[in-house]
Amino acid sequence: MINQLQQKYQLSLFLLLGTVAIMGVFPFVVIRYLDGNFIAAGIDITLILGIVALVAYAYFSKKIRIVSAIAAVFINTGVVAIVIANGIDSFLWVYPVFASTFILVRPLEALCINFVAGVAMVALSDIFNTISLNSFVITILMLSMSAFIHASHGVKQFLLLKKLNTIDELTGAFNRRAMSSDIKAALSNAENNGIEQLLAILDLDYFKTVNDKFGHAVGDQVLKDFVTITTSHIGKYDRLYRFGGEEFVLLIPNMSDQHMFIDNLKTAIKQELKTPDGKEITVSFGVAPWVPGTTADTWLQRADEALYLAKGQGRDCAVFSNK
Numbered sequence: 001m002i003n004q005l006q007q008k009y010q011l012s013l014f015l016l017l018g019t020v021a022i023m024g025v026f027p028f029v030v031i032r033y034l035d036g037n038f039i040a041a042g043i044d045i046t047l048i049l050g051i052v053a054l055v056a057y058a059y060f061s062k063k064i065r066i067v068s069a070i071a072a073v074f075i076n077t078g079v080v081a082i083v084i085a086n087g088i089d090s091f092l093w094v095y096p097v098f099a100s101t102f103i104l105v106r107p108l109e110a111l112c113i114n115f116v117a118g119v120a121m122v123a124l125s126d127i128f129n130t131i132s133l134n135s136f137v138i139t140i141l142m143l144s145m146s147a148f149i150h151a152s153h154g155v156k157q158f159l160l161l162k163k164l165n166t167i168d169e170l171t172g173a174f175n176r177r178a179m180s181s182d183i184k185a186a187l188s189n190a191e192n193n194g195i196e197q198l199l200a201i202l203d204l205d206y207f208k209t210v211n212d213k214f215g216h217a218v219g220d221q222v223l224k225d226f227v228t229i230t231t232s233h234i235g236k237y238d239r240l241y242r243f244g245g246e247e248f249v250l251l252i253p254n255m256s257d258q259h260m261f262i263d264n265l266k267t268a269i270k271q272e273l274k275t276p277d278g279k280e281i282t283v284s285f286g287v288a289p290w291v292p293g294t295t296a297d298t299w300l301q302r303a304d305e306a307l308y309l310a311k312g313q314g315r316d317c318a319v320f321s322n323k
């Protein structure tokens, strides 16, 4: 969800940047044309058309990241070209273009693009016969470094927000919010692309007695150990979520031998998850493979019913839903 918000935010920034660029550059197309400066007018109109095309492509394709990167290179190339063609008259455009690069791409990428554009300008334009090269280098460095620090701070804040939004604070497993959106994606993947998934609820057995015997802090540690152990035995694209208390949900792409996978996982947890006095802690599994017509609610309900049966069968076992 937070990724979608970020994408919407980036798209609206991109649209705003495009609008501002067009409104700012267009009057100069007219001025340069009336002055008879057709090369500069041509570069400006190329910039406007390129930006319009890129913004439109980003809007319809939703490939914001790649289009933003192309736009960043495009406007930096454009500003170098206009400074070479038009000289000192277009020099002030360098500053807004360099600053806006940090809105389009990641901070380090923006710094590199600015660096290459700056070097190209120093090497290829003759404006430094008129203005001081030292002043240019110092002011552009100040601008780029300030923008870099600000943008890096923004990236850190976004990553923290993403973590707070999707990760269970105690165990480090994904939280219910992440689970809801991943289940939706898994269902649509299964319905539309035939990529079936398996959903299982994992519930620690007799966990209350761990708390009662060793205290809540040890219980917390057992939950953390459970997540570490389980995560180390599942695949890169498999996801473990804390459903609540000592209940977890596992969402995995369908593999060829579901029963063997679940059995191996159950055995691994049993061997590795221990109380402080070395006694094994077992887990019960309620497993619901995806079937056509599954909804988020029915999927969890089928897994929960299977878990109920597993607990009823004496725990430390996995029951597959046959619905």
Ligand SMILES: Nc1nc2c(ncn2[C@@H]2O[C@H](COP(=O)(O)OP(=O)(O)OP(=O)(O)O)[C@@H](O)[C@H]2O)c(=O)[nH]1
Residues within 6 Å of the ligand: 170, 203, 204, 205, 206, 207, 208, 209, 211, 215, 216, 217, 218, 219, 220, 223, 244, 245, 246, 311, 315
């Ligand atoms: N330490 C700790 N305990 C928790 C947390 N969340 C829930 N619990 C405890 O988990 C225990 C769950 O107890 P029950 O629902 O009876 O389950 P159980 O003892 O595992 O029994 P079965 O599931 O039937 O095998 C309760 O004692 C809760 O207090 C947590 O975040 N930390």
